[in-house]
Amino acid sequence: MALTDDDIERLRADTPGVENVSHFNHSKCSLPSKRVLGKIVDHLQREAAIGPSEAGDLATADIEAARDAAAQLLNALPQEIALTGSGSQGWGAAFAALPHLKPGDRLLTSRHEWGGNLSMMKRAAEKAGANVEYVPCREDGTVSPEALATMIDDRVKLVALTWLPANGGLINPVAEIGEVTRAAGVPYFVDAGQALGQIEADVGAIGCDILKGTGRKFLRGPRGTAILYIRKSFLDTLDPVTTDVFSAPWEEGGPKLREDARRFETSEKPVALQIGLGEAIRQALEIGIADIRSRIKAKSEKLRTELSQIAGVTLLDLGGEKSGLVSFSVSRLSATELRKRLARKNINVASIAAAYCPVEMAERGFSEVARASVSYLTTDEEIDRLADAMRTL
Template sequence: MSALLSTAAVEALRARTPGTQHTTHFNHAGASLPSSATLEAIHAHLWREATMGPMEAGIVGREQTERARGLAARLFNAQPAEIALTTGNSPGWGAAFAALGPWRAGERILVGRHEWGGNLSTMRGLAQRVGVSIDVIPCDADGAADPQALEAMLDERVRLIALTWLPANGGLINPAAAIGQVARRHDIPYFIDAAQAAGQLPIDVAELGCDVLSTAGRKALRGPRGTGLLYVRQAFLSRLTPPYTDTHAAPLNGRGEPVLRDDAGRFESSEASLALHCGLANALEEALDIGIETIRPRIDSVAQQLRVQLAELPGVTVLDLGAERSGLVAFNLAGLDAVSVQRRLAAQGIAIGSNGVSYTPFDMTSRGLQQIARASISYLTTEPEIERLLSQIHTLAVQSH
């Protein structure tokens, strides 16, 4: 496609996305709308399982698994051996974290203020059991994690730096590559949660300097729910021992001893859904065909338009931070909590998200926020959809006063 997504190109993509005919979707950060071709790829494999037998159909399914792995490697500028197909962002991130091995009391984890609550749940569990500390990287004037402040925090006790690249509670984009430069200079393991970034921003794992990067298939990539991708840098793989394996991740040798795979497949299971892998492969190919370099400016332009127009509505406060912003737009409406806003819009056929403190506890607490309403856009989002959303929020603002 061309460098810019034309109106005609967007309409063609929407015509191949059945959900756009049934809902006004502003919850792409929760889960986006899959294309007809992605749905057909899933259905085709389920039909093969029904007619050939699930194990027999697995031969075709495994081909699609490897296709998805290769496409993901292209998306991340990685090698296929560095990609594991997972069941979601949190399972992939958690598996890599658990594989770091034993921790000692007094060791430190440094995280961005915007760290995803699911990752923090895992880290805090470790902290409670072992006595590890979790310290927050200070933010710069724009609200993003500050690489210089991070460097000043480092000592010999720091065992991991973890960053959520695009927070779940708003449009900020953290400086993931600059954080990676600090991590590489000091040889500290660096994990990136890219759940909201994949499919929305260009990702080059070499430029990012990360050891591990995880994401979900269901968000900007428009893949099926229950899929995810985990990148593990090949040179870092030997430092990770998964606490759980099966005969896919660690086949038995002639003496009956498990031998860990020498690629990221050590984080996979033989019980994966091959039908979902078929859908994921199609979604990845579609994203690459459109081009992330084309998707990014489209999303940025539409999101900025929405922010400006939302801020003009009475009673609306736009809550996004950051010098560079994503397609997630956070706001609150005076007189209504975020869940009520979400439910009332849903009654009108408009889907948005609403997040509480548990999604991004450090950031929400620091900013005194209990809830946020979140309208997240895609390259599929159109101006008439924005006008409809704004009109309904204006109506809610009038009704709440």
């Protein structure tokens, strides 16, 4: 059932930040709910009252409940979920755990790839004498599964794809890419940092071996939390570079890797934040990801329409169906300066540097872009306020 005005009013009443700012930076960090904040604060108070270690022992069931919620979000098994400190940390750990590259090996990715992932791949390829190659795009700017199929050979050791690029509203066809990688038996990593909490993510339908997402964006969870999915049958392919007494407990005279995704966790963890993440995921599931997606789509379309009618503003988004990330430029005004001026009016937007999406930004000749991202919390009044402020600039 679609979200009603009463639903939005109730959700906004549970979100302290909407009283202070018109927030169009949900794709960087969203506004947390009182419900999530309450879970975090409650645990911190327990730490202060009885000791952090002792409170952590009592929170074991809460952490596993967060893992269960993440598994439900992705249509995965709880043992396929690791809780990490950031998406980049999880993706990097999984990538580093792959079999070592050899000269001539190939890593296939897209021009939209997140700069952090690309950095990991490029450095590893340079050390090994391997190559990072970019799959061509369709006319609408999305990665071409057909082109990928022609590039596959026995030297391809990984296909990596950012589902929703950080610099705009494009949505890549992750499931179609998954069909190609499954048929070829090639490992497939998906960066779902901008997707989780915004659109439905079914790892079975996607066909990926690894998927990472973050808690702080559209899930509205705390910073310092992320989800790493590792397909059960792919786990033994991965040999973590670092382990500790949790990820590889000492048994029978030596360390033994855990036989689930927790081999990518450590004994020390931000317990309060992970409890908050679990609560944020449960809240998103209760609202309904499909309903969230429907409202975000409607609000982002309204925002694009409003911005397109302002002289000097150019929309930059590619793709057919678009996400809630709206990218644009303003004549005679840098994205950084725009962000600063709007902040003085208590309106939050982002300026996205080329490093976030270096290949695609370079191909399009952009050093930075302005980005306004909506949430299901976003109202028409907030969109009108942003548009009015833009007109005055």
